[in-house]
Amino acid sequence: MNQLRSLNIEHVSPAGLMQQEILRRTPLGLTAERAASRGKPVTDETTLALMRRWFWARKPDAGFALTGFPATLLQAKVFDEWLDARDEALHSVIVGEEPSAISVIEHYRTLGLAIEADTIAA
Secondary structure (H helix, E strand, O other), X not given: OHHHHHOOOEEEOHHHHHXXXXXXXXXXXXXXXXXXXXXXXXXXXXXXXXXXXXXXXXXXXXXXXXXXXXXXXXXXXXXXXXXXXXOOOOOXXXXXXXXXXXXXXXXXXXXXXXXXXXXXHO
């Protein structure tokens, strides 16, 4: 991730942002904390609310690398809408073979944005 900093690219993950919200005891943080205490995943609604705040607060066309977002097809489609609304576009999406994210991976393959993670390591 140090390479990202040297390129002036922000690294963002919902987990990191959520941890900050939990520590600050915000409504989103408390919602996430309740879900975790019940052994439940954070809902799309909560994740999207968190990421929406980050996305719209950043400077337009500021570089970023996301880890763990979008994690669902709904999140991917909403993220596409946000990008369209700001007249921005993704350049590529690095994907692995995470079984729980197959629909997201296929979404980005269909858009021609997917780069297979195993081809990067080779």
